[in-house]
Amino acid sequence: MQMTPSSLAGLQQVPQLVPADPSASGGKAAPPSKMKKPSVDKDSEEYRQRRERNNLAVKKSRMRSKQKAMDTQQRVNELKEENERLEAKIKLLSKELSVLKDLFLEHAHNLADNVQPPADAASPAPAQ
Amino acid sequence: MQMTPSSLAGLQQVPQLVPADPSASGGKAAPPSKMKKPSVDKDSEEYRQRRERNNLAVKKSRMRSKQKAMDTQQRVNELKEENERLEAKIKLLSKELSVLKDLFLEHAHNLADNVQPPADAASPAPAQ
DNA sequence: TAGGATTGCGCAATAC
DNA sequence: AGTATTGCGCAATCCT
Numbered sequence: 001m002q003m004t005p006s007s008l009a010g011l012q013q014v015p016q017l018v019p020a021d022p023s024a025s026g027g028k029a030a031p032p033s034k035m036k037k038p039s040v041d042k043d044s045e046e047y048r049q050r051r052e053r054n055n056l057a058v059k060k061s062r063m064r065s066k067q068k069a070m071d072t073q074q075r076v077n078e079l080k081e082e083n084e085r086l087e088a089k090i091k092l093l094s095k096e097l098s099v100l101k102d103l104f105l106e107h108a109h110n111l112a113d114n115v116q117p118p119a120d121a122a123s124p125a126p127a128q
Numbered sequence: 129m130q131m132t133p134s135s136l137a138g139l140q141q142v143p144q145l146v147p148a149d150p151s152a153s154g155g156k157a158a159p160p161s162k163m164k165k166p167s168v169d170k171d172s173e174e175y176r177q178r179r180e181r182n183n184l185a186v187k188k189s190r191m192r193s194k195q196k197a198m199d200t201q202q203r204v205n206e207l208k209e210e211n212e213r214l215e216a217k218i219k220l221l222s223k224e225l226s227v228l229k230d231l232f233l234e235h236a237h238n239l240a241d242n243v244q245p246p247a248d249a250a251s252p253a254p255a256q
Numbered sequence: 257t258a259g260g261a262t263t264g265c266g267c268a269a270t271a272c
Numbered sequence: 273a274g275t276a277t278t279g280c281g282c283a284a285t286c287c288t
Contacts, residue, residue, distance in 0.1 A: 059280085064261095069200070072200050083210060179268095181274080182266085182275085182276090183266060185277085186276085186278090188275090193277090
């Protein structure tokens with residue numbers, strides 16, 4: 001996508017300012033010869049300024065909106081990375097813990113088998 | 129936001145179909161009396177159908193877009209929660225590991241110093 | 257009351 | 273040939 005800027009610069013949009021007749025269920029509504037006079041002067045200097053300011057505000061708002069969306073997407077990516085990092089860390093810690101626990105168990109067994117008196121609090125009941 | 133459905137139902141937008149004169153840098157461009165004949169019949173049955181289908185497609189596309197944005201935001205929230213969960217787990221594992229390591233160190237010291245184990249893990253180093 | 261910010265909507269160009 | 277996206281302007285609202 002890239003929206004080549006052809007004659008896109010500015011298209012005259014001339015809304016009739018009249019709510020198109022609601023009877024248009026499936027009808028085409030051929031332009032009735034009676035053109036309702038707009039209650040607002042499109043030629044008014046003030047009108048044009050108002051429109052222009054709004055168009056600017058709209059553009060600004062939309063840009064922000066898009067930026068926000070991109071930021072949010074970025075945030076997702078960052079969080080996913082962080083997540084993986086944390087998972088890895090957990091895996092590592094779990095492994096370390098597992099090793100140490102095994103050592104303890106082994107030690108405990110040795111104590112039990114050698115009839116050595118329990119040297120520390122981590123000893124399970126020698127019998128059973 | 130809610131866009132109260134006032135007379136919003138359908139506003140006749142009657143673009144002039146002529147790329148507004150490019151000279152409109154800051155100009156107001158008062159409607160020149162010469163109205164270029166649109167090369168496309170706005171009254172054409174086929175035109176209206178085309179427009180209507182496109183309007184539908186547009187609405188659909190925008191809905192998807194918004195939905196996607198919301199989903200992404202939701203994803204962020206989920207990931208943030210998940211991360212907190214993981215952080216907590218890491219904290220816990222680290223603590224466990226720390227305790228076990230201390231026990232090991234203490235034991236090693238006891239062996240090295242050939243000291244009688246105090247039968248309790250909370251014993252300070254006998255020497256210094 | 258004024259004025260910017262948002263949002264629904266339709267159009268047209270263009271991407272697919 | 274047809275749908276999907278996207279930039280744009282308008283007008284109604286919202287929100288200060």
